[in-house]
Amino acid sequence: MTSELDIFVGNTTLIDEDVYRLWLDGYSVSDAVSLRVRSGILEQTGATAAVLQSDTMDHYRTFHMLERLLHAPPKLLHQLIFQIPPSRQALLIERYYAFDEAFVREVLGKKLSKGTKKDLDDISTKTGITLKSCRRQFDNFKRVFKVVEEMRGSLVDNIQQHFLLSDRLARDYAAIVFFANNRFETGKKKLQYLSFGDFAFCAELMIQNWTLGAVDSQVADMDVDLDKEFLQDLKELKMLVADKDLLDLHKSLVCTALRGKLGVFSEMEANFKNLSRGLVNVAAKLTHNKDVRDLFVDLVEKFVEPCRSDHWPLNDVRLFLNQYSASVHSLDGFRHQALWDRYMGTLRGCLLRLYHD
């Protein structure tokens, strides 16, 4: 006796959250069944393994049918085939678009292309996330990217409109799209200590202040592309380190203000010129795409690492950066105050977030 056909269709589509998770995690039906058995569900319910098998198959089939709709979540809301309560719809969408930290760290900043897709095998082996799940997550990134890439309006907003994600998840996707578009390097060894959250935080700051959308909310790509003009202008900052008087003046202003307030004052004093050169040179180089990509590598190399080797406490870093940015206003010979603020305001936020072990 073999079961040829075995289905269950409810007027309200039944969604089992646990099975949904297993499906999202890319387990095969038989793996899912054995995982469910291990969870002790048989004992709790008095069911048999055959029942569990049939139930799992059924849910998988449902999810498979729903997947097409999940690719365009507004369709899930409008479709008539599956009657699903709105709270469940929201759960289905949110979970489908959720991603693994380990996975996103591997893909963040890479081009979302076929080439990267081929590497998913290695990522799967490396992270222990099933290939199926990797594919889903990658395809989600790519799908969201394709839809919002050339759209005008706020990035987070657009993502929320078209994918009906929660605020938090939409912000994460905004970061992923932003990183993918600008191809920031995040995979270098010295960047390994950074979490996705760190990058997402920086992305948000950069979107708010460094993109086209920061000045004009009506252009296409406003939140995805950096403001080219702004990047060009950043060259002007170079005089802060090129002009020796300006540099000295800047240093003395900072040192005066911070004397006695910093635990690592002497180290700061000794390193000031190096640090300042580092920060300003990063700005000046941003006209080249290659250097834009290396932004985070540079920030870590030029600022985070030197400070960390001198054991600066985070609070000292904060005090220094505040003073470092503020003091520029007192430099009479320097005309690009607004430019400096737009650059340093964001950079300060990013550096503070990046500064940890």
Next chain:
Amino acid sequence: MPGKLKVKIVAGRHLPVMDRASDLTDAFVEVKFGNTTFKTDVYLKSLNPQWNSEWFKFEVDDEDLQDEPLQITVLDHDTYSANDAIGKVYIDIDPLLYSEAATVISGWFPIYDTIHGIRGEINVVVKVDLFNDLNRFRQSSCGVKFFCTTSIPKCYRAVIIHGFVEELVVNEDPEYQWIDRIRTPRASNEARQRLISLMSGELQRKIGLKVLEMRGNAVVGYLQCFDLEGESGLVVRAIGTACTLDKLSSPAAFLPACNSPSKEMKESPLVHPPSHGCRSTHNSPIHTATGSRLTQNFSVSVPTLIYTGMGSGSAGKEGGPFKALLRQQTQSALEQREFPFFTLTAFPPGFLVHVGGVVSARSVKLLDRIHNPDEPETRDAWWAEIRQEIKSHAKALGCHAVVGYSESTSICEEVCILSASGTAAVLNPRFLQDGTVEGCLEQRLEENLPVGCGFCHIPYDELNMPFPAHLTYCYNCRKQKVPDVLFTTVDLPTDATVIGKGCLIQARLCRLKKKAQAEANATAISNLLPFMEYEVHTQLMNKLKLKGMNALFGLRIQITVGENMLMGLASATGVYLAALPTPGGIQIAGKTPNDGSYEQHISHMQKKINDTIAKNKELYEINPPEISEEIIGSPIPEPRQRSRLLRSQSESSDEVTELDLSHGKKDAFVLEIDDTDAMEDVHSLLTDVPPPSGFYSCNTEIMPGINNWTSEIQMFTSVRVIRLSSLNLTNQALNKNFNDLCENLLKSLYFKLRSMIPCCLCHVNFTVSLPEDELIQVTVTAVAITFDKNQALQTTKTHVEKSLQRASTDNEELLQFPLELCSDSLPSHPFPPAKEHLESASSNSGIPAAQRDRCSSWIELIKLKAQTIRRGSIKTTVTVEKASPMGEGNFRNRSAPPCANSTVGVVKMTPLSFIPGAKITKYLGIINMFFIRETTSLREEGGVSGFLHAFIAEVFAMVRAHVAALGGNAVVSYIMKQCVFMENPNKNQAQCLINVSGDAVVFVRESELEVVSTQQPTANCQPSCTGGEVTT
């Protein structure tokens, strides 16, 4: 020209991509009714076209309005080649033809294609202007209401229940016409869908005419089925109960009682047919009748059993003369009808006087080609034969009517089994004719009817019992005789007193049969049938006893014929009726006494059975009050003139004393184990596992013993097909496979629905079919309803209170018994608080509903939030630009989606006639839909399971969409009448036909009813969003 049909095509959405080059579609719509076709403009390059057409007007006869469906075809325009069809929508406009039902059909309908399934949706508005028809000889029956519900619909009152109406129409099956060889599968499927839709319309119109002839205005318990007879044709047949219904809200204004032409007949002297002893038609000969003309017509009438349990009746006691009169009246009222049958399963209080037992008849026929579709005499004659048999069975049980009546067929190749079954009963004449019955007589009769047990009293003559029986005095009133077991096909009457809870009881049986041709095959089948019936009956009886119960309700026996086997599946809901005696146990007796180990085995088995009975009694809370012997014995038999009567009286009083030993050996049901077969039977008895705790199941409308339903319901359909290993199949192996299949299916259901605990599976409806040699298909449709466990524990009330409480739910009907009520309700003051309790419960259940509503706006919330965030960001970054027209345009664009995004309205579906915690305020008409789905890429669609899963989901979606378009928010009395699945995995093909029906209704939650008493609920359920799509 009595009607004008107006159709407007508004828009489409989610259309499939038809042009690969542009990834878009150039869609237009054809609207067809009868022979007239209109077209919309082509809407170029869009998957969400906005046609906003003019009103297409069709001027048509109302006959056509009833028969024809409105056909809407969506096509993709192609300049160079033929236009490609995207899909179709069939809209049955019948609901627009009654005055009280829907006034407009408007909403999103799934565009359906028989090969691709649902492909997008289309927004359509349909209206009908009906003119008064002056033609007396009209062929239409507009205005007759149809209900699938097998009880009097909730917002109506039955003025008169006229009785049985039936009709059938036949045609050639397009699938078997010569043209099918050259046309595409799609064309063939569409021809079939259209034909069945047409035939259904015609059938309904013809039945309507019959109802008008009877001066009724509605058909209740309307059941329409189709028989796919293959080569020999397509039969669509329907039965129902004609009624005159009166809308409850309208104050008793009703057309004057029609002067029925039956008056004279009523005066005709009543001839009570003498019932003749043991009743069974075993003697009915197998006659090979050569039918009309050239056709060979083979017919076998099959011996049929009458299930009643045991009983010997007393026709007249105290109420004698009145009862006789009553009988006389009903008799005459019913005699005018050819078939005194009623398809109802639940009745107004007082309608059902006595119940005799289940009557059923089957006959095996050989199909032949239908030569003249306009004169379906052969099929008519077949059914007439069977109905006649049912009628005579009922007579033999001393009953003049059959209630809970249904008919079915099972077809395999050219053999067809026709089956009919129902419950023989004595009815109260008051409902059957106009109110000319003398009031005083009625009143006295009603006083004589004891509450909650009257229907159990035997209607037949104790002296001329139709079968060997076993009678006792009623355990409730102790005045009348009752049988020890009662089987019926109806729902449990609301006033019946039940102890404990009920449960689903199934008998399952397979019999192998040799493959044979034509007559030999039919003969083989008809030879097997009586044995199957007998075994099914025995199994039911054993299982009932094992549960410690004494009555079966909603009994439905299905016999299915296949190439090489016969399957029998009986489902019923077992209960313990307080009026009936405590069932005896089951005793096992071995045939070979001298074997020690065997004896030991037997006694071991006996112990197991006794344990199971005890366990079941505990599980179902069956603890009947102990009745002392004196009370039972107390009614002293009245002196009778006839000595025979006296003798029987003394016999039955003997039995009473014996019965009091309840578990004594004598009355116990003895199972003899004389061979391995019997051993298997006993084993199978014990293998049925009860549902996990927190679950109950029944196949009736509601679970006896549970009456505190909460509002959560989940209707579902589950289908399983198993392949038997063809090697050495034996009856035992087959039985085991079938048994396992059913049990596993139930187990799966319990597991799937575990989050609803405590809950009850109601109206569990199993259907078995044998699509191929080694395949068994079981289809189950049921609804899971949650209930409040805490309250369930408190329901040990006296039956008076209970019946009062029940009556209060049907409060309107209650008014018909003012006398009884007042006298009873005055002393029992605990009633009002109990009601309050109920109300508080319903409001409690309202809370989660509100929460759900809040959740429903979750997505909205996201959007709103998104918007505010957006506004915020604009403000902070570019304050200057706020005034620019660009910005404003953008704003408007953004605020549009939330209103267009109002999520699809929820439509509930249930096989029950009611929705727990809600009140049905309007019936919008019947839904009767037929779909075919075919695929030539079975593997790609997920195999057979994926294919059928998607199809059933689509069928649900289409039913919901039609209900929503009518302005409704639920389907009640939903039934999947057919699910014919055929596969050919080698060719990567499969085909499935599904036929569903139900009543579209508007319901209002009781909790909401208090808040918005006057507001029309239709507004909120209508998917009124015609606004623009989200910008894409």
